[in-house]
Amino acid sequence: MGGLIWKVYMSGEIHGDWRQRISGGVAAAGLPVELFSPVTVHGDSDDCGAAIFGPEENSFWHDHKGASLNSMRASTLIAAADIIVVRFGEKYKQWNAAFDAGYAAALGKPMITLHTSELDHALKEVDAVASAVAREPRQVVQALAYVIRGDMPAGGSDALAGE
Amino acid sequence: MGGLIWKVYMSGEIHGDWRQRISGGVAAAGLPVELFSPVTVHGDSDDCGAAIFGPEENSFWHDHKGASLNSMRASTLIAAADIIVVRFGEKYKQWNAAFDAGYAAALGKPMITLHTSELDHALKEVDAVASAVAREPRQVVQALAYVIRGDMPAGGSDALAGE
Amino acid sequence: MGGLIWKVYMSGEIHGDWRQRISGGVAAAGLPVELFSPVTVHGDSDDCGAAIFGPEENSFWHDHKGASLNSMRASTLIAAADIIVVRFGEKYKQWNAAFDAGYAAALGKPMITLHTSELDHALKEVDAVASAVAREPRQVVQALAYVIRGDMPAGGSDALAGE
Amino acid sequence: MGGLIWKVYMSGEIHGDWRQRISGGVAAAGLPVELFSPVTVHGDSDDCGAAIFGPEENSFWHDHKGASLNSMRASTLIAAADIIVVRFGEKYKQWNAAFDAGYAAALGKPMITLHTSELDHALKEVDAVASAVAREPRQVVQALAYVIRGDMPAGGSDALAGE
Amino acid sequence: MGGLIWKVYMSGEIHGDWRQRISGGVAAAGLPVELFSPVTVHGDSDDCGAAIFGPEENSFWHDHKGASLNSMRASTLIAAADIIVVRFGEKYKQWNAAFDAGYAAALGKPMITLHTSELDHALKEVDAVASAVAREPRQVVQALAYVIRGDMPAGGSDALAGE
Amino acid sequence: MGGLIWKVYMSGEIHGDWRQRISGGVAAAGLPVELFSPVTVHGDSDDCGAAIFGPEENSFWHDHKGASLNSMRASTLIAAADIIVVRFGEKYKQWNAAFDAGYAAALGKPMITLHTSELDHALKEVDAVASAVAREPRQVVQALAYVIRGDMPAGGSDALAGE
Amino acid sequence: MGGLIWKVYMSGEIHGDWRQRISGGVAAAGLPVELFSPVTVHGDSDDCGAAIFGPEENSFWHDHKGASLNSMRASTLIAAADIIVVRFGEKYKQWNAAFDAGYAAALGKPMITLHTSELDHALKEVDAVASAVAREPRQVVQALAYVIRGDMPAGGSDALAGE
Amino acid sequence: MGGLIWKVYMSGEIHGDWRQRISGGVAAAGLPVELFSPVTVHGDSDDCGAAIFGPEENSFWHDHKGASLNSMRASTLIAAADIIVVRFGEKYKQWNAAFDAGYAAALGKPMITLHTSELDHALKEVDAVASAVAREPRQVVQALAYVIRGDMPAGGSDALAGE
16 A cells, blocks of 8 residues: 655644654554644744834734744645644633634545544534544544554554553 | 726625724715624524524534635625725734734735734734724825825815715 | 525435425415426336437446436436435335435535435434434425525424425 | 555455455566555444444434545545555445545546446446446456556466466 | 426537537426537637737647637636537548547546547547547437436437437 | 637726727737736725725725725736736836736736836836747737737738737 | 756657657756656557557547557646656647647646747647747756756757767 | 744845845855845846847847846746845845835735935835835844744844844
């Protein structure tokens, strides 16, 4: 079977260890996957624009300069991705994550969302265009393993998920 | 000057009178604009799927059936729109609005966001791809009047905004 | 709210009265919808090519000449459509209907499938990319009424469906 | 002459040895081809969704969860393919295969169908957009050898087809 | 059935009465068709550039200026067309016609070619991507009547073709 | 011949009477053309953003807010246009005009540039992708008359150009 | 400067040594170019379809089956190409070459045509969308050397062209 | 994190050392970036067409032949690029740079402009669609380092910029 390397962009919540868990699971399973992310250092993603191009008195433009750099990264990597995973957490508005989900959907990218059931109702339109709704990073890895290589999860599937 | 009718899709918050204020302002100014919206009756947008296609025991699939209908409407109208206006309010997650913003951005649609300055930081990546950030519906009408017909706002501009 | 006329292409089974029932329901509800179909006279869709361009000894090429004309119609109307409805019946292979569904999906057209639950398993991948799965033509009309105009089905909904 | 590796997606019937015969023939001929397929373990393609994301009481949603994963794979690989081969067998509805054919056609991918002459009439619209209709896997290999490398089939062509 | 007006671009040979015969047939049949053509006055299509923008000493640039104007017309009208009809005659190279055919094919426009059987071999790759090969303008009208309205040709079909 | 209304966007220099001369010529010739332009009131195009959304201390952001509104207009109208006319004058940098030319070129829009021969060398890459280079507004009108209706310029052509 | 490998498709005349001369020149200059062509064995390109898929009594369908295979190759390679070179010779209709030119133009591929000045008038619309018109294969190599690497032709340029 | 190589096209001013400074900074930082440029030898970019394809008496066509070759390079490399950097200098019209900026914008490529504040007003519409406005090559390198690898500029950042 062919040698495609699948590109997966992991959008959304920049706290918690969900990206590491997916990354670990992908490595443990030996999947032909390249993982991409936004810049996940919160302060840097806020201040990058001003740090590089100079300070702004008005916080709106301070934010604007940083956000424009973040958008360069996100739009390029989403367009290059085969699959997008979007994580929504309990805290914060996370409009960014939903924006990325819409962006990916308009480009026809298959999407897996990752969130607890408490958020199901608020995310119903996002989930309606997703191909799968995962509760745990382990399930994202299992879904990638199936989609890419046809692997079914082992009993308990702990080995596969690298946890 | 040519006779283009501009299609404008108003996404986001389904409470408050912001759509009425834009609609009133557009009418008062006689702008060649057709306005489109999602279904704004909250209960209907939740229950439409089950009401038409039958009930679901599991609330996830109840939501899924309704949200899929809402997505048919949104994706068609955003694709048909020349401009998208996205309103973010103080309450609720409003991931829907951010999803629509991302969807429109990926299609290259010019976007105006509408929200208070309290939300500026949380919306910085969305605003970074928007062409304008409005605080009041009146400003959206003024922007449409300028973009479509070259009109500058009158002193106070209350007449234009139809308020 | 704006004056978009929605174009709906009804693909699939050419027997039964399902197209008439949708057409009647759309008219009864006064929906701003233009309905399109393949040529539904079975013999004509088989023989059109040979009748116009001359007979073929080999039945394969007889079929090919007719099918090519049918494809001109289908590809043009699906590309022009806002929504596609695809009906699968109990009889025949109906590969045509599934082909149209795939064609519409690749173009990003929202789709409603229409079939009995007996066919659910065989159609699971088609239904997975559809926005809704209807069992009755009445439900297609109700879905259009909701998507286009925000109408919820009345109790029993018989009036709306024009039956 | 240049070093393009041709990507070929083999859609359709998951029983029989047709994929192995094409794969063997491609290898025997040393063609620069990467072959891709759906998951061909029937039970896994039915149950993958529930196995990964949890069981569903309703068989419709059980199917839906699995089919959505299968669609992620198919849509990605068809979009990446240079050529699609679609096999239709005697048994089952195989709407999946026709759906993939339509999906590929809308993306402008050249297609070879593979089926017996008994199915010619039922498949006439699908064949009308195909570039070739093969009866045997050997012919698919010969067509690839010609299209990619300009090879004409040897007398009998058994050596080439690796049979 | 819906009210689509079909746009048909008639490319190729600028001599003979084939466009008039199609136009007459379309009118006689009352088909909802708008017909478009290149500029068919031979001298004007050669000299338009120099007449408008000034003479050139070098005939290559004389031709270039005229041809560029002709291309503006052709590319716009082919892109706007639903169907393209391409006529190849016995005389001249008519590379223009084949260029338009390729242009239309790359845009996915359904195509009908119109030529005598003497040209079949020379046109085999063009015909291979066409949906139909007509010998007479009458057959083009009949094909349009079937594709657009499902009409089958009457016995002899002379009435329909307006001849 | 069909009833297409051609949309023409006139980009570039906002001084002089060149738009009026084209507009007058199009009207005098009765061409089926809708003409579109940027906002040509210099002060308004500078200050619109601040006038509508509030003043900025920093002139960069003052400009940014206005320019973003102007871009909404330009990108929408260029995308809607069939043909773009771009005027370069002697004064100012007019990077706007060249930006619009590049934007239109990437969208595959046929383009006519309008400038004196003094600017030929500086504009050679822009002209290289244009379909015609006009020196006078009259020639633009004549080119439209030929492209749209096949009209050749009359001797002297003053009547046509409405001057 | 970056390491892009440029893909160049050489369409048109299958007689003469023009492809060998370009290929030799590209090799001598060490250009980072991959060259692609149609199948240039005349008899094979006529008979491939029948040889693989079985004979046809009717020569039209014999041609059709072969031409469809040739089209698979051409459409894939043109779509993959960065630049297309199209050679028109004195003999034959060579509608194929013009078709490929149109196909490439609609995809926005830069094109170099290669033909004697005797054909200038007949090819004026094709040349009007080409980026260059070469008389000799050596000039095609020189153009590639300039476009890709900025090389100017040496005096006489014989060394570069490998002749 | 994945192994994407980012392609960056540096358009604009062909004088000064700004490209070398970006190139040096990218190398010093070890960024996974391939840099592309137009041909920057001024005389060659003027004369390439005539040198390869023969002289022209009329300087307009001399320019046209050269500019067409330059456009082949620019359009291919911009389409291949992930990011475009556009430098505007004090001298010359530099319409080329603005044309490339528009071309890139229409293709949705993220853009960084590089110019002094004296040019801010003249470039306001170009900057309005850019993701960042840099004053120094060092800032372009820092922006690439952040966008691609999440690096924040060091204090003074001189080491990073390789100056």
